[in-house]
Amino acid sequence: MAPQTSFNNLKVLEPLVPGSSEKGQITQEVVKHGGLGILTAAIFLAGEMAGSGVLALPAAMIGTGGWLGLALIFLFTANAGFSGTRLGLCWIMLEERYEEFRGEVRDPYPAIGEKAVGRWGRIVSMIAISLTLYGGGCVFIVLIAQLLGSLVASVGFSLSLCLWMVIVAVC
Numbered sequence: 001m002a003p004q005t006s007f008n009n010l011k012v013l014e015p016l017v018p019g020s021s022e023k024g025q026i027t028q029e030v031v032k033h034g035g036l037g038i039l040t041a042a043i044f045l046a047g048e049m050a051g052s053g054v055l056a057l058p059a060a061m062i063g064t065g066g067w068l069g070l071a072l073i074f075l076f077t078a079n080a081g082f083s084g085t086r087l088g089l090c091w092i093m094l095e096e097r098y099e100e101f102r103g104e105v106r107d108p109y110p111a112i113g114e115k116a117v118g119r120w121g122r123i124v125s126m127i128a129i130s131l132t133l134y135g136g137g138c139v140f141i142v143l144i145a146q147l148l149g150s151l152v153a154s155v156g157f158s159l160s161l162c163l164w165m166v167i168v169a170v171c
Contacts, residue, residue: 041091042084046077087112144168 061069090112094101098115105111109129113121145164152159159167 038085038088038092041088042081045084045087046080090116141165141168 057073063069064072087109091101091108094112094115101111107126110122110125113123113125115121142161142165145161145168148168149159149161149164
């Protein structure tokens, strides 16, 4: 049974999709039914970028002065959404051009980087992924340390935030 095409999530991006004509008609199969679409990829990427950052949102809003922080949040959300649509289109192009990417791929972003600019594209994307994951982990360490510090301080035991971060990171 051949996979069915699903172009419902590509209506906005039709001029950018390979295989679309000037009239907006899709002339060849671009997306397999049941796969990750461009809109879904954009939502996942925006959620990933905002996920752990939302936990630190109140402190960031206070630190930027309120309205500027709100404007930055909207700017970065739009940036993450746009990047997600571009990455979705890049992945569709890889699936079309290279058969080894049509199944499950363990490292899609480094694969896109490598096919786009070569070996250094893979390395740069892997470094960016590692820094993003490290930053998200640091946010969780700080939040847990603050929570534990305030809980234990309520019973009379006090340690500095730096010591609580070391304790949380070790545990």
